[in-house]
Amino acid sequence: MILAFIDKWIQGINNLGRFSRFIFAASKCMLATSFQPKTYPLIWTQMNTIGVKSVPVVMATGAFVGMILAVQAYGQLAAMGLEERLGVLINIAVVKELGPVLAAVMLAGRVGGALTAELGTMNVTEQIAAVESMGTDPVKYLVAPRVLSCLLLTPALIVYADLLGILGGYFVSVIQFKINSGAYWDFSAMGVEFWDIGTGIFKGVFFGGAIAMISCYKGFTCREGAQGVGEACTEAFVGCFISILALNYVFAVTLDAIYKTFWPLRSLI
Amino acid sequence: MIRPDIHPEDGILVAKNLVKVFGKRTVLDNISLAIEEGKTTVIIGTSGCGKTVFMKHLIVLERPTEGQVFFRGKRIDNLRPRQLAAIRTQFGFCFQMGALFDSLTVFENIIFPIQQHRKITDYKALDELVKHKLALVGMDGYQNQYPASLSGGQKKRVSLARAIALDPTVIFYDEPTTGLDPITSDVINELILKLKHELKVTSIVVTHDMKSAYKIADRIIMFYHGKIIADGNADHIRNHPNDLVQQFIEGRVSEADLAALKLGGTKYQTQFLPEDFK
Numbered sequence: 001m002i003l004a005f006i007d008k009w010i011q012g013i014n015n016l017g018r019f020s021r022f023i024f025a026a027s028k029c030m031l032a033t034s035f036q037p038k039t040y041p042l043i044w045t046q047m048n049t050i051g052v053k054s055v056p057v058v059m060a061t062g063a064f065v066g067m068i069l070a071v072q073a074y075g076q077l078a079a080m081g082l083e084e085r086l087g088v089l090i091n092i093a094v095v096k097e098l099g100p101v102l103a104a105v106m107l108a109g110r111v112g113g114a115l116t117a118e119l120g121t122m123n124v125t126e127q128i129a130a131v132e133s134m135g136t137d138p139v140k141y142l143v144a145p146r147v148l149s150c151l152l153l154t155p156a157l158i159v160y161a162d163l164l165g166i167l168g169g170y171f172v173s174v175i176q177f178k179i180n181s182g183a184y185w186d187f188s189a190m191g192v193e194f195w196d197i198g199t200g201i202f203k204g205v206f207f208g209g210a211i212a213m214i215s216c217y218k219g220f221t222c223r224e225g226a227q228g229v230g231e232a233c234t235e236a237f238v239g240c241f242i243s244i245l246a247l248n249y250v251f252a253v254t255l256d257a258i259y260k261t262f263w264p265l266r267s268l269i
Numbered sequence: 270m271i272r273p274d275i276h277p278e279d280g281i282l283v284a285k286n287l288v289k290v291f292g293k294r295t296v297l298d299n300i301s302l303a304i305e306e307g308k309t310t311v312i313i314g315t316s317g318c319g320k321t322v323f324m325k326h327l328i329v330l331e332r333p334t335e336g337q338v339f340f341r342g343k344r345i346d347n348l349r350p351r352q353l354a355a356i357r358t359q360f361g362f363c364f365q366m367g368a369l370f371d372s373l374t375v376f377e378n379i380i381f382p383i384q385q386h387r388k389i390t391d392y393k394a395l396d397e398l399v400k401h402k403l404a405l406v407g408m409d410g411y412q413n414q415y416p417a418s419l420s421g422g423q424k425k426r427v428s429l430a431r432a433i434a435l436d437p438t439v440i441f442y443d444e445p446t447t448g449l450d451p452i453t454s455d456v457i458n459e460l461i462l463k464l465k466h467e468l469k470v471t472s473i474v475v476t477h478d479m480k481s482a483y484k485i486a487d488r489i490i491m492f493y494h495g496k497i498i499a500d501g502n503a504d505h506i507r508n509h510p511n512d513l514v515q516q517f518i519e520g521r522v523s524e525a526d527l528a529a530l531k532l533g534g535t536k537y538q539t540q541f542l543p544e545d546f547k
């Protein structure tokens with residue numbers, strides 16, 4: 001029993017080491033790819049599949065988040081006569097946390113799953129070995145463009161989620177609950193700072209990186225057969241989801257500390 | 270069958286004391302082998318005997334646990350990926366299931382290695398080159414098709430065209446006739462012979478199709494549980510005294526396996542008694 005437990009531990013540490021080396025290799029290739037115009041078409045293709053095609057789902061996610069927040073919070077605030085402050089609550093929640101996190105989770109499902117399945121199938125059918133056998137580094141050819149696209153486009157997609165979240169919240173608050181439009185925006189503008197929006201988008205870079213790295217790694221190391229690919233996809237999604245939440249916690253703590261260091265008085269106002 | 274005196278210059282590709290261990294299983298057990306230039310070497314053996322793993326070591330898709338691999342006298346198993354990439358342009362590898370990139374057309378599949386290693390300036394010449402390579406394997410006219418719309422035999426032929434795109438000196442074939450009908454299998458055999466004569470390449474073929482092995486081989490090597498148990502030309506193998514070799518080439522199950530099969534039933538265990546098989 002104890003031996004099996006130790007064995008599991010060693011295996012876990014082994015996997016962590018392999019993943020770290022994979023991240024290192026992918027980052028190195030990514031840098032090299034960024035300066036090689038020859039590889040740009042590969043990046044455009046991936047940007048199209050990863051970024052452009054994700055816009056509708058991410059927008060829908062954002063819109064519903066904003067609308068639901070408005071519906072749930074209205075009752076509480078209206079009871080205290082503070083319904084005009086609904087805008088601050090919705091917009092801060094959307095641009096700071098819910099927009100980025102839910103957009104990233106949506107991407108983990110849509111893009112992460114597809115990346116793992118695609119690379120996993122390529123691995124099982126020896127296509128990755130074929131790339132290698134022809135003297136091309138598979139990490140450079142297959143992983144670098146995908147990670148780069150995710151890294152660059154997740155923040156852009158978060159902007160879409162934020163935008164639709166704000167509009168969704170506005171729509172429900174002003175049209176459905178008849179809150180004064182001017183007051184709604186005034187309170188929002190007072191409460192939401194550029195810092196809130198900026199950090200939300202900044203987090204997106206890391207969420208995108210985590211999604212792409214984990215999904216590509218799982219695809220590259222997936223076991224043979226349909227079951228192997230299926231398991232890899234599940235593990236990739238769970239891994240992405242957990243790391244998005246964990247990263248978000250880390251950022252919440254560190255960014256808050258940074259904010260309080262530079263603007264110590266503002267939080268008191 | 271261990272030859273400790275093997276030298277890196279003994280052949281175009283030389284494996285010296287190669288050992289590969291996966292987990293607790295020894296897949297290659299101290300294999301030393303020199304592949305002669307310009308000849309077709311066929312490696313035969315039962316499934317799981319380590320023949321494909323051995324071939325992947327020759328192109329360093331797998332790194333050995335112990336031992337060395339030499340190409341033209343230079344050690345290659347310890348090279349960095351970038352140095353290996355340069356050497357791999359001299360190799361062509363035909364995978365068992367073709368391993369064509371299914372998101373690319375036949376044309377794009379064939380220009381893939383060229384795009385990666387050469388600067389393309391003349392696109393008309395590239396068209397001609399692809400046409401020429403496809404004509405060599407009898408697949409000209411399929412340039413715009415996707416691999417999904419090709420049959421098994423056609424996929425292998427396109428894969429062969431891709432393997433020869435960079436004019437390699439060594440071509441590896443991983444079970445080239447497996448899963449094909451007898452006629453298509455023979456077409457592939459003829460192609461392997463044609464490429465050997467026309468391009469003067471060294472071929473290394475892993476197969477368990479004896480008909481194919483006899484037809485194309487200059488030298489046949491048999492693996493058994495990660496060891497070499499026979500080495501020679503077709504006639505030598507045909508008349509080999511080792512019973513394991515004879516069983517394999519005749520496709521005959523051994524007495525011990527047969528007995529185990531007959532006694533090892535579970536569902537109908539009580540239907541037969543051991544004396545029924547005497």
